[in-house]
Amino acid sequence: MDDRRAWERDLLRFYLDRLHAAGGPALPFEDALRIYRQQLFSALAWWTGPLGQPPEAPKMQPKASSLEFIKRMTHAIDDLDALDSFGRC
Secondary structure: OHHHHHHHHHHHHHHHHHHHHOOOOOOOHHHHHHHHHHHHHHHHHHHHHHHHOOOOOOOOOOHHHHHHHHHHHHHHHHHOOHHHHHOOO
16 A cells, blocks of 8 residues: 555556557546546445355455455545545535
């Protein structure tokens, strides 16, 4: 988690630069950061699903892996105030 906290903004800036250099759109950093914060909820939903599989179903991921990714995503959601990225109603 400390690595993500230390590097995520620099990595996002690097990704945006490389995306634009490869012919993609020039996205403003703040817009990309908002989208990044918002997508955490979709990622959380996808990683939570495997935990609810019936016992007889083939396992999509080991339980320990799912729990670790869920832990990391919930920390990121909290760190980045991701719920606030959707604006106020």
